[in-house]
Amino acid sequence: MKLHKESKGTLIVASILFASVAFLSINYFKDWALIILLPLLIIYGLVFWFFRVPKRDIQNHKExxxxxxxxxxxxxxxxxxxxxxxxxxxxxxxxxxxxxxxxxxxxxxxxxxxxxxxxxxxxxxxxxxxxxxxxxxxxxxxxxxxxxxxxxxxxxxxxxxxxxxxxxxxxxxxxxxxxxxxxxxxxxxxxxxxxxxxxxxxxxxxxxxxxxxxxxx
Known part of the structure; x- marks a missing residue:
């Protein structure tokens, strides 16, 4: 999936936040790690989905x-x-x-x-x-x-x-x-x-x- 160039800053911040929460969850909240990380993983995935660049067959138009x-x-x-x-x-x-x-x-x-x-x-x-x-x-x-x-x-x-x-x-x-x-x-x-x-x-x-x-x- 191709991502838009405007995604760069947002994805860097989102990745740092997700990695930080994942580290804390796995090391300090082991019993709750999956419960904490699953919704965050969904949100993290949606950030990628938001910045997708779909292929479009653009035609020439006048009227x-x-x-x-x-x-x-x-x-x-x-x-x-x-x-x-x-x-x-x-x-x-x-x-x-x-x-x-x-x-x-x-x-x-x-x-x-x-x-x-x-x-x-x-x-x-x-x-x-x-x-x-x-x-x-x-x-x-x-x-x-x-x-x-x-x-x-x-x-x-x-x-x-x-x-x-x-x-x-x-x-x-x-x-x-x-x-x-x-x-x-x-x-x-x-x-x-x-x-x-x-x-x-x-x-x-x-x-x-x-x-x-x-x-x-």
Whole structure:
């Protein structure tokens, strides 16, 4: 299993903690060692599982809007996007649980025209106000269909590290990685009002693969 490069620090700390507890348990709590270590071993395994990098067959897309993350669609609604678009847009929100792959991918192909990091609170990621109050990033891409698409990484209650490695002027390729969020979090995508939405609330998405909307040229 391939692990994401963002796993390095977390896995070092987790390994040291697990080894320390294992040493103490085996040497000082022999009768309870198995009871102590079994749940810790499960948690330790889940840390590896969280940072997995699955193989994905990423296709080229022009009109399609691709799910940027693995997760569950929790919101589809018309909203006013005040930061960049400053206009009405369709917001699609996808919640990622700690068991999901947390690689963040471009939803559309085009050119990165805006990026900004916002410090903030750590409300639970499915809270509607987390989109504007939590620690977050905002990226905008001018798509190949000449539309401006905004997407936002949002830290959740557990998440404490957002990574986004893109710059204005970069080429965005739908389905390809631009960032990572550690542990439970959310991704919001803001699309033009006339976009054809093909996903629905409750859908489980596979980042880089599933089509969630289609741009109208």
């Amino acid at each position: 399609n809007v691709i799910a940027p993350v693995d997760g569950k669609v929790v919101m589809i609604k018309e909203v006013f996007e005040p930061e960049f678009l400053k206009a009405q847009a369709i917001q699609i929100s996808i919640f990622m649980s700690p068991l999901n792959v947390h690689i963040c991918r471009y939803p559309v192909s085009g050119e990165v025209i805006y990026k900004k990091y916002h410090p903030g609170k750590y409300l639970v990621a499915w809270h509607e106000k987390s989109s504007t109050l939590n620690e977050r990033t905002t990226v905008a891409v001018e798509s190949l269909t000449q539309h401006k698409v905004v997407f936002r990484q949002i830290a959740g209650y557990v998440a404490r590290r957002i990574v986004f490695k893109c710059n204005e002027g970069d080429t965005a390729q739908a389905g390809h990685e631009f960032g990572f969020i550690k542990f439970g979090s959310r991704m919001d995508i803001f699309l033009p009002i006339d976009t054809e939405i093909v996903c629905k609330i409750g859908d489980k998405t596979k980042g880089g693969i599933d089509v969630i909307a289609k741009m109208i040229e």
